[in-house]
Every structure is written in C-alpha cells, then in structure tokens.
Amino acid sequence: KQEVTQIPAALSVPEGENLVLNCSFTDSAIYNLQWFRQDPGKGLTSLLLIQSSQREQTSGRLNASLDKSSGRSTLYIAASQPGDSATYLCAVRGTGRRALTFGSGTRLQVQP
Amino acid sequence: GAVVSQHPSRVICKSGTSVKIECRSLDFQATTMFWYRQFPKQSLMLMATSNEGSKATYEQGVEKDKFLINHASLTLSTLTVTSAHPEDSSFYICSAGRGRRLGEQYFGPGTRLTVT
Numbered sequence: 001k002q003e004v005t006q007i008p009a010a011l012s013v014p015e016g017e018n019l020v021l022n023c024s025f026t027d028s029a030i031y032n033l034q035w036f037r038q039d040p041g042k043g044l045t046s047l048l049l050i051q052s053s054q055r056e057q058t059s060g061r062l063n064a065s066l067d068k069s070s071g072r073s074t075l076y077i078a079a080s081q082p083g084d085s086a087t088y089l090c091a092v093r094g095t096g097r098r099a100l101t102f103g104s105g106t107r108l109q110v111q112p
Numbered sequence: 113g114a115v116v117s118q119h120p121s122r123v124i125c126k127s128g129t130s131v132k133i134e135c136r137s138l139d140f141q142a143t144t145m146f147w148y149r150q151f152p153k154q155s156l157m158l159m160a161t162s163n164e165g166s167k168a169t170y171e172q173g174v175e176k177d178k179f180l181i182n183h184a185s186l187t188l189s190t191l192t193v194t195s196a197h198p199e200d201s202s203f204y205i206c207s208a209g210r211g212r213r214l215g216e217q218y219f220g221p222g223t224r225l226t227v228t
Contacts, residue, residue, distance in 0.1 A: 032216075034216070041203075041224070042221065042222065043118075043205055043221035044156075044205065044219040046219070049216050093217075098144060099146050099158045099161055100146075100156075100207075102148075102155045102156045102157075103155060104155045105155055
C-alpha cells in the first residue's frame with residue numbers, strides 16, 4: 001500500500017526566503033506526482049504535475065523535482081511571499097490505481 | 113481549463129437526515145470521478161471511485177450503504193450521506209480526470225458538511 005510522507009509538517013519563514021518542501025513515497029511504481037496548494041477551508045489548486053518519466057517541472061517561482069527510484073520529490077519555492085502561505089500537499093498516482101494518495105501536507109507561513 | 117464544481121459548498125443538517133452532494137465536470141466529460149474526505153488538520157483520504165454507468169468502488173472501511181454514490185452521466189456524480197451522524201462532519205472533495213489516461217485530476221472546491 002502506497003504511503004506518502006511530507007516533511008516538515010509546518011514551516012514558518014520570513015518573506016523573501018527560498019524554501020524546500022519534501023515528499024517521500026514508499027512505492028516507486030507511480031504514474032505521476034502532483035503538488036497542490038490548499039488554503040484554509042478551501043479546495044485544492046494544482047501547482048505542478050510531474051509524470052514518472054520526468055525529473056522536474058517549473059512554473060514561475062515553483063520548481064518540483066522527482067526522483068522516482070528513491071521515492072522522493074521536492075517543491076522549491078523561490079523568493080517566498082506572504083501570499084504563499086497555505087498548506088502544500090503532495091499526491092501520487094500509482095500505475096495500477098487511478099486515485100491519488102495524499103501526504104499529510106506542509107503548513108507554510110510566510111511572515112511579512 | 114478543466115473546471116469541476118460542487119454543490120452545495122456548505123451544508124448543515126440534523127443527525128439522522130440524508131444529504132446529497134453533487135460533483136460536476138463543467139467543460140469536459142469524466143468517466144471516472146473520485147470522492148475524498150478530509151477531517152480537520154488531516155489530509156485527503158479517498159472514499160470511493162465513481163464510475164459512469166457502473167457501481168462505485170469503495171475503499172476499505174467506507175460503508176457503501178451509508179455513502180451512496182451515483183454516476184449517472186459523464187459530467188455528474190453524486191454522493192449521498194445517509195442517516196448522517198456528527199462524526200460524518202467533514203470536508204468532502206471530488207475530483208475528475210479527463211480521458212482514459214487521467215493524467216491530471218481536477219478538484220472541486222469541496223463541500224463542508226456539519227451534522228448537528
């Protein structure tokens with residue numbers, strides 16, 4: 001059974017810092033991995049999708065990497081802003097399963 | 113883009129009543145939709161996979177007679193929480209994937225259910 005772990009559980013940084021969020025998964029047989037953002041009481045916003053054959057994806061200040069063999073992904077946020085404050089969720093889709101398995105999330109607070 | 117809507121966004125009901133939540137893919141057809149549940153400060157847990165024209169597939173520990181899923185068309189799936197109890201209070205989120213390969217899933221905004 002796939003298990004997804006995110007570290008740290010919570011993070012508080014001053015505005016302008018670069019930061020890295022970590023995600024690990026136990027079963028490397030994945031189809032893709034997605035990073036989401038969730039604001040309090042809200043739904044999910046997809047940030048980046050990495051297919052299993054890819055190593056990284058970039059969108060603006062965000063860069064996500066994937067090392068499938070080691071079961072790890074990182075989300076890099078450059079020049080963080082207070083508006084980046086949210087919970088960031090990592091989710092993987094297995095090759096034999098269409099639903100996503102989510103990590104427990106990292107709650108990010110960017111201090112102005 | 114691909115938009116998924118949910119209705120209602122919030123619902124409060126009394127214990128013992130039933131509540132229906134709708135999930136719609138607005139600009140694409142979704143043969144498969146997924147229903148997740150999220151308790152406070154926890155992550156999303158898959159409840160069931162909703163397949164158009166066939167029975168839903170439930171995850172272990174999810175009561176299929178309590179959480180009724182109907183996927184009657186390619187753009188609509190409904191989740192009915194029957195005989196709701198306070199412990200069913202949660203945030204329910206649906207998602208849908210486009211096409212057979214379901215490369216990327218698109219999530220609805222969620223429904224906050226409070227059972228009093």
